[in-house]
Amino acid sequence: MQSAKIVVKNLYKVFGDKPADVMRMLKSGAHKDEIFKQTGSVVGVNDVSFSVQEGEIFVLMGLSGSGKSTLIRLINRLMDPTDGQIILDGQDITKLNAKQLVELRRRDMSMVFQSFALMPHRSVLDNAAFGLEIAGVERKAREARGMEVLEQVGLAAFAHKYPHELSGGMQQRVGLVRALAVNPSLMLMDEAFSALDPLKRSEMQDILLQLQREQRRTIFFVSHDLEEALRIGTRIAIMEGGRLVQVGTPQEIIENPADDYVRNFFKSVDTSRYLQAKDLIEVDNPPYSGNPGLHVPPSCSLPDVLQQLLGQSEPLQVRDDQGQCLGLITPSSVLSKISRHRLQSSATH
Amino acid sequence: MADISTQDMLPIGDWVNQIIHFMLDHNAGAFDAIGNAIDWFATMVEFLLLGIPPLLMGAIFAGVGMWRLGWKFALFVCAALGLIWATGFWGQTVATLALTLSATCVSLLLGVPVGIWCARNKLVGMLVRPILDFMQTMPAFVYLIPAAMFFGLGRVPGILATVVFAVPPAVRLTSLGIRMVNKEQVEAGHAFGCTSWQLLFKVQLPIALPSIMAGVNQTIMMALSMVIIASMVGAGGLGNDVLASIQRLDVGLGFESGLAVVLLAIILDRITESFGHTPTTRAAEQGS
Numbered sequence: 001m002q003s004a005k006i007v008v009k010n011l012y013k014v015f016g017d018k019p020a021d022v023m024r025m026l027k028s029g030a031h032k033d034e035i036f037k038q039t040g041s042v043v044g045v046n047d048v049s050f051s052v053q054e055g056e057i058f059v060l061m062g063l064s065g066s067g068k069s070t071l072i073r074l075i076n077r078l079m080d081p082t083d084g085q086i087i088l089d090g091q092d093i094t095k096l097n098a099k100q101l102v103e104l105r106r107r108d109m110s111m112v113f114q115s116f117a118l119m120p121h122r123s124v125l126d127n128a129a130f131g132l133e134i135a136g137v138e139r140k141a142r143e144a145r146g147m148e149v150l151e152q153v154g155l156a157a158f159a160h161k162y163p164h165e166l167s168g169g170m171q172q173r174v175g176l177v178r179a180l181a182v183n184p185s186l187m188l189m190d191e192a193f194s195a196l197d198p199l200k201r202s203e204m205q206d207i208l209l210q211l212q213r214e215q216r217r218t219i220f221f222v223s224h225d226l227e228e229a230l231r232i233g234t235r236i237a238i239m240e241g242g243r244l245v246q247v248g249t250p251q252e253i254i255e256n257p258a259d260d261y262v263r264n265f266f267k268s269v270d271t272s273r274y275l276q277a278k279d280l281i282e283v284d285n286p287p288y289s290g291n292p293g294l295h296v297p298p299s300c301s302l303p304d305v306l307q308q309l310l311g312q313s314e315p316l317q318v319r320d321d322q323g324q325c326l327g328l329i330t331p332s333s334v335l336s337k338i339s340r341h342r343l344q345s346s347a348t349h
Numbered sequence: 350m351a352d353i354s355t356q357d358m359l360p361i362g363d364w365v366n367q368i369i370h371f372m373l374d375h376n377a378g379a380f381d382a383i384g385n386a387i388d389w390f391a392t393m394v395e396f397l398l399l400g401i402p403p404l405l406m407g408a409i410f411a412g413v414g415m416w417r418l419g420w421k422f423a424l425f426v427c428a429a430l431g432l433i434w435a436t437g438f439w440g441q442t443v444a445t446l447a448l449t450l451s452a453t454c455v456s457l458l459l460g461v462p463v464g465i466w467c468a469r470n471k472l473v474g475m476l477v478r479p480i481l482d483f484m485q486t487m488p489a490f491v492y493l494i495p496a497a498m499f500f501g502l503g504r505v506p507g508i509l510a511t512v513v514f515a516v517p518p519a520v521r522l523t524s525l526g527i528r529m530v531n532k533e534q535v536e537a538g539h540a541f542g543c544t545s546w547q548l549l550f551k552v553q554l555p556i557a558l559p560s561i562m563a564g565v566n567q568t569i570m571m572a573l574s575m576v577i578i579a580s581m582v583g584a585g586g587l588g589n590d591v592l593a594s595i596q597r598l599d600v601g602l603g604f605e606s607g608l609a610v611v612l613l614a615i616i617l618d619r620i621t622e623s624f625g626h627t628p629t630t631r632a633a634e635q636g637s
Contacts, residue, residue, distance in 0.1 A: 078536050106542030117533035121555040131541040134551070182541070 005186060005218040006052040006075065011084035013070050013242075016041025019082045032242060044070040045081070046242035055216040057208075059229040061265065062239035068222045071239065072190050075220060076109050077101055088186070106135040110179035114191035116171045118163040124174050125150065125159040131182035142181075149177045152214075153207055169200035173207070180211070189221045193228065201225075205232050226265045230254075230274050238262050250274055254341075272341035275302045277318045280334050281327030295319045298326060302338075305329060369495050384500045387455065391504050394454075395447035403439055407431070410616060417623035429612040438587065438609040445586035446613060448504065448576040449569060452511035456568050460516045461561065464523025465549065474524065481517040489514050489578055497582045507584025511575040518567035526560025527553045562625035569617050577610060587613075 014022045022041045026032075032043040044067045052058040062068040073079040075086060077093065086093050088108070096104060110131060118127050126133075128146035137145075150156045153173045163171055172192065179187055193201045209232060212219070223229050229236045230250045237247040238261070246258040254271045257263040278298035294308055295317035309316055315328040373380075401409070407430045415423035433442050467474040492513050496506035530553050538552040554561070580588025587606050594603030 073536075076540055078539055102542045102544055104542075105540060109540075111537065111540035113533045113537060115531065115533045117531065117537040119534065119537075119552065119556065121558070130537075130551075134538075134541050134543050134547055178541075188540070 003054050004051040005054045005089065006220070007085075007087040008051065008075075009049050009085040009087070011045055011048045011071075011074060011086065012043070012082045013045040013067075013074055013079060014041050014043055014082040023083055043242050045074065048084075048239075048242075048244050050237055050244060050247050052218060052220060053234075054218055056234035057212065057219045057221055057232050059221045059223055059233035059236045060239060061223055061226065061229050061236055063224060066239045067242040068224075068239050069190060072188050072220060072222045076105060076111060076188055106131070106182070108184060109186040109188060110182050110184040111188040111190065112172070112175050112179045112192040114194055116163070116168075116175045116195070118171060118174055118178070120163055122162075123159065124155065124161050124163065124166070127163065127174050128159075128177045128181050130178050135182065145181055146177070149181045150174075152180075152211065153177055169196055169203065172196060172204060176204075176207070184217065186218045186220065189219060191222055191224065194223065194225065201228070202231075208232060226269050230269070230271075238265070251276060251279055255279065270341075272338045273302065275337060275341070276300060277305050277316075277329060278326060280305060280329045280337050281318055282315070282330055282333040295325075296329075297321075302334075305334065309334065369498060373498060380499045384505045387451075387508055388503075388505050390454075391448065391451040391508055394451045395444060398443050398447045398450075399440070403430075403434055406443070407434075410620075413620055414616070417620055422619060426616055429616060433609045433612060436605050436609065438590065438606060441585075441587045441590060441606070442609050442613055445573070445576055445588065445610070448508060448511070448579070448584060448586050449573045449617070452508045452515055452572040452576060453565075453569050455508065455512045456515040456519055456572065457565060459512070460519025460564070460568065461523050463516075464520040464561075464564070465527060465554075467520060467524040468527035468553075469549075477520065481520055484513050485517045489575055490581070493579065493582050502583040504584055506582045507576060507579030510579055510582070511572050511584075514575040515568045515571040518571060519564045522560050522564030522567065523557065526557030526564075529560065530556045559625045562621070566618065566621040566625065569621055570614065573610070573614050573617065 012023065012026065014026075016022060016039060018039065018041070022035055022039060022043065025035050025039075026043065026046065032046060035041055035043060046067070048071065060068045060071060070079060074081045075088075077096070081094055084094070088104075093101075093104060119130065122130065125143060125146050128150055129137075129142040132142035132145060147156060147159060150159055153176065155170065155173055155177065158166060158170065163174065166174065172195070175192070179189075193204045196204060205228060208219075221229075221232065233250055235247060235249055236253055238245045238253070238258075240261050246253060246262055248256075251274065253262065254266070254274055257266070276298065277296045277300035280302070294312065294314070296305060296308060296319070298318055298320055300308075300318075305316065309329065309331060315330045317328060318326045320326055398406075407427060410430060411423045411426045414426040433439055463477065467477050489510070492510040493506065496510040500506040500509065534552060534556060535548065538548045543551065576584055576586060577588040577591055580586065580592045587610055590602060590606035591610070593599070594601075594606060
């Protein structure tokens with residue numbers, strides 16, 4: 001069982017002059033729209049609780065104004081929460097004083113920004129080593145570490161260039177290197193790839209997944225792009241109007257969207273692409289006594305399942321790690337599942 | 350002295366007179382100390398600049414012009430300084446340059462920290478802004494009166510009146526530059542664990558540098574225009590010749606000395622302006 005890296009409990013963020021009054025109204029059940037009308041205060045994050053597991057990529061999704069950018073900034077306390085707890089590695093970080101906070105940010109976490117937020121007066125290498133420099137690591141050591149990470153993302157040749165001499169995709173790779181160089185156990189990524197064109201975006205997603213395979217870190221990733229969330233997310237949380245609507249694995253959310261808001265995200269996305277073997281199992285599972293030659297793991301992707309199934313008269317067995325048979329996949333179970341997804345996405349158009 | 354203002358409903362003028370006299374009576378020692386420090390500094394600067402032979406000074410300016418702006422500007426510098434030398438205003442021009450540089454140094458020493466403070470503290474910013482408006486729009490001559498009363502005649506009141514006039518752009522453009530630093534760049538500083546000082550010196554000031562340099566440029570230009578006026582309290586330099594030309598209605602002298610001021614202004618302006626556009630700061634201007 002994985003342990004929780006972050007546990008967020010009943011977190012609130014109120015923007016306005018009298019947050020204490022607003023908190024009282026919220027706790028007595030007032031709606032945020034009423035509160036805005038009466039007090040002019042905006043409830044950015046409204047009673048949010050969730051936990052992020054060690055080593056997962058947790059993607060927070062929502063439309064603009066849903067509070068996701070606020071929520072990510074509460075986690076490293078770029079903004080101070082109005083109420084609630086954020087427990088990181090067992091420590092409630094909402095209680096830290098300024099000095100402890102500086103220590104925490106230097107040691108345990110780093111952040112990647114939508115606008116890259118590189119320092120224009122620093123070379124690529126000096127940008128890469130920025131976090132280490134701030135933490136007081138001496139020049140030789142920090143530059144060596146900076147170069148090492150630049151090499152990992154293929155930017156070593158640009159170490160002595162300046163950010164404005166690089167393309168957007170390369171600039172964000174520097175942003176990623178800057179965040180990785182401090183070797184954080186938690187990386188916060190705020191719409192990190194949203195400013196890039198689709199091709200560069202998927203390239204960056206690949207780099208991130210590759211880095212994650214080499215060394216697992218906990219990543220808290222904010223995005224408004226469902227395809228991105230489905231592609232990189234271990235789990236996805238969906239936020240609307242300051243509240244969490246649903247948290248689950250990509251498959252859980254595709255299979256059982258909590259409400260129309262969540263369903264709306266799938267409008268333009270062909271969700272059947274993200275189906276896995278375990279989602280394709282025959283519903284009325286007839287007992288099968290035969291011995292099919294082929295079996296696949298539950299997380300096998302749809303294209304792979306189709307390939308296995310082609311030219312095969314026997315159904316496909318889905319087996320878990322222990323070799324236990326979870327069910328069977330037949331051509332008709334696959335077809336019915338895909339058609340159901342297609343209908344769903346076209347119905348919402 | 351109070352003949353005119355006793356007729357007023359609101360004798361602000363009287364109050365100001367009383368305040369000034371009170372300060373004169375009770376803080377003379379402090380004014381003497383400030384005056385002596387500034388006098389010493391300005392004398393040093395002038396002594397150093399006058400110690401440089403004209404040819405070497407010309408070469409230095411031409412060299413800097415060449416480095417920052419290319420050979421065309423270097424050529425202009427040579428011609429301009431040659432003209433000043435040939436019209437016989439070299440000594441006065443160097444004296445004016447010394448006054449300008451002294452006043453600029455004092456202005457920046459005050460203006461940049463205040464600008465930083467204004468950018469970081471909303472309340473301070475709100476309080477300082479009207480004071481800056483006052484300093485900039487109050488007719489410059491008016492400062493000369495109390496300055497002369499506090500510090501006597503000579504270089505010191507001239508420099509101080511100039512400082513009052515030249516500080517506002519340094520404050521404003523420093524503050525503006527820091528406030529214009531991209532929000533996410535400041536967040537990045539915080540997110541990587543910057544202390545308040547680290548944020549200032551490693552993020553805000555370097556990114557604000559083009560704006561701060563524009564402030565330096567403006568301060569120098571304001572100072573140059575004011576040190577000419579400050580000749581009325583005996584600050585010396587080219588201002589003396591301008592003043593003499595007015596008193597004697599000597600258009601020729603006025604033109605010659607005025608031309609020296611203009612040429613000096615152009616040289617200082619172009620050179621200081623160029624420091625706001627280094628290759629690395631250009632990216633900041635483009636907003637990357």
